[in-house]
Amino acid sequence: MNALANPEVGKYLNEYFVSSFQKVATFKIVGNQKQGGNVAAYFCAPDGRVLHVVAGPVNAQTMLHEAKWVVETTRKAMEVARGDGARFKATFRKAHADRLRAEHGLVVEAVTFDPPLDQDDKGALTYRDPSGRPLAPRLPPPPIDGPDVTFRDKQEAAKAASFPAIADRKGGRWNLGNQGRVHQLMAAHCLVKIEKLYGTVFENILGEKISTKPVEVVTPFPWVARKGRE
Amino acid sequence: MRIPWRRLTATLAAGLLFSLGLAAAQAGETATCGNHGTSVEFVDTPALAAKKAAKEEKLVFVLHVSGHFEDPRFT
Numbered sequence: 001m002n003a004l005a006n007p008e009v010g011k012y013l014n015e016y017f018v019s020s021f022q023k024v025a026t027f028k029i030v031g032n033q034k035q036g037g038n039v040a041a042y043f044c045a046p047d048g049r050v051l052h053v054v055a056g057p058v059n060a061q062t063m064l065h066e067a068k069w070v071v072e073t074t075r076k077a078m079e080v081a082r083g084d085g086a087r088f089k090a091t092f093r094k095a096h097a098d099r100l101r102a103e104h105g106l107v108v109e110a111v112t113f114d115p116p117l118d119q120d121d122k123g124a125l126t127y128r129d130p131s132g133r134p135l136a137p138r139l140p141p142p143p144i145d146g147p148d149v150t151f152r153d154k155q156e157a158a159k160a161a162s163f164p165a166i167a168d169r170k171g172g173r174w175n176l177g178n179q180g181r182v183h184q185l186m187a188a189h190c191l192v193k194i195e196k197l198y199g200t201v202f203e204n205i206l207g208e209k210i211s212t213k214p215v216e217v218v219t220p221f222p223w224v225a226r227k228g229r230e
Numbered sequence: 231m232r233i234p235w236r237r238l239t240a241t242l243a244a245g246l247l248f249s250l251g252l253a254a255a256q257a258g259e260t261a262t263c264g265n266h267g268t269s270v271e272f273v274d275t276p277a278l279a280a281k282k283a284a285k286e287e288k289l290v291f292v293l294h295v296s297g298h299f300e301d302p303r304f305t
Contacts, residue, residue, distance in 0.1 A: 004293075010268060010270045018288050021293035022292065045290070
């Protein structure tokens with residue numbers, strides 16, 4: 001993570017955030033090379049509800065920009081909400097929808113009300129991983145309404161960059177990179193707890209498989225090591 | 231003029247102990263599990279980060295990695 005080695009990024013994060021890390025997936029070591037693996041950075045409220053995500057490795061400038069956006073948007077949302085949690089959530093989700101429109105040229109309707117969930121995490125019918133925890137759900141992103149023609153250049157840039165295709169609700173196909181997909185997801189699921197969101201980010205956006213398995217070490221010529229031991 | 235070595239040694243020792251105590255107290259206040267080759271100070275767990283953030287009125291930054299974050303070669 002070169003971005004986090006940058007002194008300016010470190011100074012800003014240390015000033016406004018308390019940081020920690022978790023290992024959520026595995027990778028292979030073939031010879032001395034790492035294969036696979038990824039990273040996601042979550043900016044959260046102190047109660048673990050996610051305000052923003054940076055999916056995948058980014059440079060120092062992008063990391064700093066995203067961290068500053070979180071702090072500034074939190075300030076604005078607190079001013080607007082005046083202690084009302086529902087309004088704070090709606091403001092943040094609208095901010096994500098606005099960034100999707102302005103920076104990626106696509107329109108989604110921010111979901112400002114969460115219907116009550118009927119899933120019981122403690123019920124006998126809930127699937128669990130071997131450690132007994134419920135599986136991380138795959139949260140559905142809100143449907144894309146279509147392009148915002150005033151930001152047509154953003155979509156053309158995304159197409160030129162060969163970002164993966166995504167369909168809108170009318171069947172039109174557009175291109176959207178990782179960070180655009182984050183804004184799409186957060187327009188509906190911002191301020192959801194990190195344990196409910198990380199599965200969607202790691203598997204649906206980054207294309208990684210969540211795992212708590214240890215690192216798999218693959219030696220291309222196992223007989224060499226075996227011969228050495230004999 | 232005679233130098234009171236015994237008193238001087240005692241004063242120096244007291245000063246040294248005070249500075250060591252102060253340094254230890256300061257280290258205790260900002261207890262982190264290190265920066266792992268970055269410029270960011272990390273605490274041990276997200277739960278601890280959340281508790282500290284609530285106390286200091288800060289936000290929480292959680293990094294999810296697939297790798298040995300402690301080993302920069304595999305991060």
